Amino acid sequence: MAGHKRKKKRARGGGDPEADEGLHASLGPDGGEKGLVVAHHGVAVLVRFETGEERQVWLRPAQRAVVGDRVRVGGSRLAVEPAHGVLRRRDPRGRERTIATNLDLLGIVIAPEPREPPGYIDRGFVIARSAGIDPILVMNKTDLDEGDVLATRLTEIYGPSAAVLCVSADRREGLDSVFEALAGGRLGALVGPSGVGKSSLLNALVPDLDLRVSELNRGSRKGRHTTTTATLHELPRGGFLVDTAGFKDFIAVDVTAREAAQAFPGFEEALLEGCRFRDCVHKTEPDCGVLAGVAAGTISERRHHAYLQLLAELESPGGRS
Ligand SMILES: Nc1nc2c(ncn2[C@@H]2O[C@H](COP(=O)(O)OP(=O)(O)O)[C@@H](O)[C@H]2O)c(=O)[nH]1
Ligand SMILES: [Mg+2]
Ligand SMILES: [Zn+2]
Structure with a gap:
């Protein structure tokens, strides 16, 4: 964290740019076999090639x-x-973690049980959009x-901003x-969560x-895939979806x-x-479209308050601005 000088918004891809350049040179601009990383095992990644074959490839030291x-x-x-479309978070120790890349879509999954921490969805939207990823909401467990009630509330608040999908994995509804x-x-x-x-x-x-489903059954389900950080899966009707290991909360990064x-x-x-101002953060600025919306009642005080809360988090020393 502190004193850790890294170029902040360096294009990701290879933690060892010089070595990669060497490799690009030896492979040529289109050399090597093209693939997609579908799982990460610390010192190696599982690569899926265009032929459908999957093979484990070692990472060099410091390569990401x-x-x-x-x-x-x-x-x-x-x-x-x-x-x-790089999705990052900061882990509880303050280290920056890249979860997945090349994302077009971030599905923020919410359920009536367990409920997400306050502000979770808003942080998800902000993180996704600022990384160029489209957020959508997926409310699971509609069978509960x-x-x-939750679907109605989520649709009221977020429906104008993004798709709100209501599904039940158990009943295979809304898939x-x-x-x-x-x-x-x-x-x-x-x-x-x-x-x-x-x-x-x-x-x-x-x-x-x-x-593997439900952390509670960890011990009893040997032989199942264990999600260390994230795994990528091809859907039968096209597209790919990444399952991430449950982390309690996003901590906004960058x-x-x-x-x-x-x-x-x-x-x-x-x-x-x-x-009026291009860098308006909708707090107290004159001629602010958002504050005008609050005054006119098109934006609720509650939503504006939630926003100010998020802003305060980003500006606090623990967060980042
Ligand atoms: N009632 C209900 N329970 C579900 C549904 N989907 C998952 N669960 C349960 O929720 C728990 C957590 O599921 P899991 O897939 O491990 O959640 P994850 O941690 O987000 O990956 C398990 O006990 C599941 O059986 C659903 O659609 N309806
Ligand atoms: Mg899981
Ligand atoms: Zn404004």
Whole structure:
């Protein structure tokens, strides 16, 4: 963290740019076999090649690759292509972690039980949008009693900003909407608190997949896939979906107040009207479209308050601005 000088927004892809350059040179610009990283095992990655074959490839010391990375493999060596749609978080020790790359879509999974921490969805939207990833909401466990009430509330708040898909992994309901969201070969990731049913949903979507479900059963389900950080799966109707291990919360990484001001869900329409200042963060500025929306009642005080809360987190020393 502190004193750790890294170029902040360096294009990801290979933690060892010089070695990669050497490899690119020896492989040529199109040399090597093209593949996609589908799982990460610390010192090695599992690469799926265009032939459908999967093979484990070792990473060099300090080389980084995560699921979603497009790679080229020559012999035992691996070069990572530059990536877009990079999803990052900061772990509880403050270290920056890349979860997945080349994402088109971030599915924020919510359930009536367990409920997400306050502000979780908003942080998901802001992180996704500022990384160029489209957020959608996936409400799982519609079969539970509280499902209807929660679906209505989520649709009210987030419906104008993004698709709100209502599904039940258990009953295999609403799965078509997930397939449609990823149609055309899009790459998506499911994030959400542990226990909301991300792995269950993937198991329902992908035939013969047997991801470990429910942390509570850890000991009794030997032989199942264990999700260390993230695994990538091809959907039967096209597209790919990444299952992430449950982490309690996002900790916003590299999101500035200005990015949050542009990306907060519910401000879209007000931002079309615009603010007088280009760097307006909708706090107390004159001629602010968002504050005007609050005054006119098109944006609720509650949503604006949630936004200010997020802004305060980003500006606090623990967070980043
Ligand atoms: N009632 C209900 N329970 C579900 C549903 N999907 C998953 N669960 C349960 O939720 C728990 C957590 O599921 P899991 O897939 O491991 O959640 P993850 O931590 O988000 O991957 C398990 O006990 C599942 O059986 C659903 O659609 N309805
Ligand atoms: Mg899981
Ligand atoms: Zn403003």
